[in-house]
Amino acid sequence: xxKENLIACHNRIKPYIHKTPVLNSRLINNLVGxxxxxxxxxxxxxxxxxxxxxxxxxxxxxxxxxxxxxxTHSSGNFAQALSLAAQSLDVKATIIMPSNSPKVxxxxxxxxxxxxxxxxxxxxxxxxxxxxxxxxxxxxxxxxSNDPNVILGQGTACMELLNEIPNLDVVCCPIGGGGLIAxxxxxxxxxxxxxxxxxxxxxxxxxxYRSLRSGKIETNKTAxxxxxxxxxxxxxxxxxxxxxHVKEIIRVTEQEIVQAMRYVWERMKIIIEPxxxxxxxxxxxxxxxxxxxxxxxxxxxxxxxVNRLPF
Amino acid sequence: xxKENLIACHNRIKPYIHKTPVLNSRLINNLVGxxxxxxxxxxxxxxxxxxxxxxxxxxxxxxxxxxxxxxTHSSGNFAQALSLAAQSLDVKATIIMPSNSPKVxxxxxxxxxxxxxxxxxxxxxxxxxxxxxxxxxxxxxxxxSNDPNVILGQGTACMELLNEIPNLDVVCCPIGGGGLIAxxxxxxxxxxxxxxxxxxxxxxxxxxYRSLRSGKIETNKTAxxxxxxxxxxxxxxxxxxxxxHVKEIIRVTEQEIVQAMRYVWERMKIIIEPxxxxxxxxxxxxxxxxxxxxxxxxxxxxxxxVNRLPF
Numbered sequence: 001x002x003k004e005n006l007i008a009c010h011n012r013i014k015p016y017i018h019k020t021p022v023l024n025s026r027l028i029n030n031l032v033g034x035x036x037x038x039x040x041x042x043x044x045x046x047x048x049x050x051x052x053x054x055x056x057x058x059x060x061x062x063x064x065x066x067x068x069x070x071x072t073h074s075s076g077n078f079a080q081a082l083s084l085a086a087q088s089l090d091v092k093a094t095i096i097m098p099s100n101s102p103k104v105x106x107x108x109x110x111x112x113x114x115x116x117x118x119x120x121x122x123x124x125x126x127x128x129x130x131x132x133x134x135x136x137x138x139x140x141x142x143x144x145s146n147d148p149n150v151i152l153g154q155g156t157a158c159m160e161l162l163n164e165i166p167n168l169d170v171v172c173c174p175i176g177g178g179g180l181i182a183x184x185x186x187x188x189x190x191x192x193x194x195x196x197x198x199x200x201x202x203x204x205x206x207x208x209y210r211s212l213r214s215g216k217i218e219t220n221k222t223a224x225x226x227x228x229x230x231x232x233x234x235x236x237x238x239x240x241x242x243x244x245h246v247k248e249i250i251r252v253t254e255q256e257i258v259q260a261m262r263y264v265w266e267r268m269k270i271i272i273e274p275x276x277x278x279x280x281x282x283x284x285x286x287x288x289x290x291x292x293x294x295x296x297x298x299x300x301x302x303x304x305x306v307n308r309l310p311f
Numbered sequence: 312x313x314k315e316n317l318i319a320c321h322n323r324i325k326p327y328i329h330k331t332p333v334l335n336s337r338l339i340n341n342l343v344g345x346x347x348x349x350x351x352x353x354x355x356x357x358x359x360x361x362x363x364x365x366x367x368x369x370x371x372x373x374x375x376x377x378x379x380x381x382x383t384h385s386s387g388n389f390a391q392a393l394s395l396a397a398q399s400l401d402v403k404a405t406i407i408m409p410s411n412s413p414k415v416x417x418x419x420x421x422x423x424x425x426x427x428x429x430x431x432x433x434x435x436x437x438x439x440x441x442x443x444x445x446x447x448x449x450x451x452x453x454x455x456s457n458d459p460n461v462i463l464g465q466g467t468a469c470m471e472l473l474n475e476i477p478n479l480d481v482v483c484c485p486i487g488g489g490g491l492i493a494x495x496x497x498x499x500x501x502x503x504x505x506x507x508x509x510x511x512x513x514x515x516x517x518x519x520y521r522s523l524r525s526g527k528i529e530t531n532k533t534a535x536x537x538x539x540x541x542x543x544x545x546x547x548x549x550x551x552x553x554x555x556h557v558k559e560i561i562r563v564t565e566q567e568i569v570q571a572m573r574y575v576w577e578r579m580k581i582i583i584e585p586x587x588x589x590x591x592x593x594x595x596x597x598x599x600x601x602x603x604x605x606x607x608x609x610x611x612x613x614x615x616x617v618n619r620l621p622f
Contacts, residue, residue: 021332023354026356040580042580043334043579043580045337047580262617265582265617266617268354269351269353269354269358269581269582269583269613270580270581270582271576271580271581271582272580302580306573306576306577306620306622307622309617309620311617311618
């Protein structure tokens with residue numbers, strides 16, 4: 001995917017997204033011994049970068065496809081993002097959600113105008129429900145991460161970051177399904193000046209780390225991590241991009257995730273979700289290799305249930 | 312205090328403080344039916360606007376006074392602010408803290424270089440300890456709110472806000488000791504275009520509300536509020552300014568404070584402390600009178616103990 005693809009994507013979705021701020025913190029800089037720049041997608045509409053990819057994917061549908069609507073299965077940030085993006089573009093969104101999804105997440109999807117279909121909490125049930133909607137209504141399935149148009153959209157966060165701080169030495173993102181890091185890697189490649197891309201991943205869901213080692217997509221046996229956005233699997237669209245452009249994946253423990261999250265909450269006074277804390281934890285953990293560098297971190301989202309915090 | 316006093320104060324302290332961002336939220340605007348602008352002093356150094364007044368007060372000391380150091384009694388944000396401001400200006404700060412202060416607050420003061428003297432948790436013990444330090448070392452006592460130079464410093468947050476959004480119809484701040492609202496009222500008077508000043512106060516510590524009614528400084532019998540920064544009393548320096556320039560004080564319940572705090576955390580993804588939520592709660596409560604107005608809110612701080620949240 002070319003530089004021109006990214007620029008066109010950014011121009012396309014710009015009216016529908018926030019240009020989020022880039023924040024930094026003297027205290028965290030001192031702690032790491034580097035200059036850190038936080039691209040705050042927690043301040044994005046729906047509280048996460050997912051708005052970018054969802055908007056781009058819907059905008060690139062044909063008029064006929066738009067009339068028939070879109071469908072996805074997600075219990076997380078993509079469900080909300082697709083709902084709001086669809087609503088903004090006057091398209092119907094159906095979200096397949098497992099029956100055990102927290103009420104707070106269902107309410108958020110409804111608030112953004114998404115139409116929920118509940119299914120059993122298994123991959124098979126999700127896919128069957130989605131296929132049923134597609135067959136019945138002709139809706140287009142939009143994957144949360146494994147879709148070139150979604151990847152392009154997600155890459156625009158890093159593109160904005162590099163427009164603001166062009167000489168970053170490093171960009172670091174969390175890795176779940178791989179959409180954010182693949183898009184960010186494309187942006188770093190096209191807009192950076194020798195900008196190296198790092199990923200953060202929980203030990204508990206380290207499919208990307210293992211996939212980079214083995215050269216083929218590995219699966220997570222379990223995904224018992226607090227970073228609920230990172231329990232998903234890499235896909236065949238984003239893995240080749242990651243393989244080509246990502247320098248290293250740093251794995252972190254659950255304790256390191258919670259510590260990093262707490263540190264950012266307490267020192268920067270911004271709410272970041274555990275998945276975003278994974279990228280911060282990765283930089284803290286390996287701070288020796290980032291010494292005196294300019295490091296961008298994509299803070300992917302800020303959606304947490306304040307009644308269920310890990311501290 | 313004149314416009315020139317405020318400008319000179321701002322120029323004086325500028326190198327030592329952050330110019331904090333002004334944030335807004337589509338969702339909160341929709342909820343209130345007004346345009347809200349949050350001046351984010353939670354992102355200020357030490358996590359609160361108190362840095363401004365503390366810095367100004369120390370900078371205006373004579374060289375001889377600076378050599379002898381400063382002292383205050385506070386268990387809250389002013390203790391941290393005076394410590395860091397003094398450290399930045401190479402002055403010794405002694406902080407009298409009651410023996411029941413949370414460890415997290417003592418640690419913060421130490422981190423910013425303050426020298427702690429512990430005393431019994433009574434007003435008498437605090438004052439005796441402060442007097443002892445003053446007698447022994449010749450240190451200058453700096454009051455957290457009832458000091459003209461502190462008031463001027465605190466006013467610079469609202470001044471920056473009005474420089475950024477000159478046509479605000481309303482500015483709203485929480486009221487504790489009265490330093491922030493007095494300073495803000497001066498700034499609204501000198502830099503606003505017919506900008507009305509409102510205060511938010513907990514029912515549980517409504518000394519300012521009652522003082523405005525009676526025309527003299529009333530005391531709080533109890534101050535049983537979650538807004539720990541607002542348990543203090545008005546002083547004779549700030550009360551006349553409040554009387555002259557503050558249009559109305561809106562009182563809010565404990566439940567309204569927690570709801571507003573939660574709303575800002577969840578929707579804006581920023582950490583505000585209960586005292587700041589009081590100003591937000593005041594606007595939410597009386598939203599009818601702010602309809603279609605441009606409303607600035609000074610978010611006074613973001614210092615909370617994440618282990619002891621009210622939700």
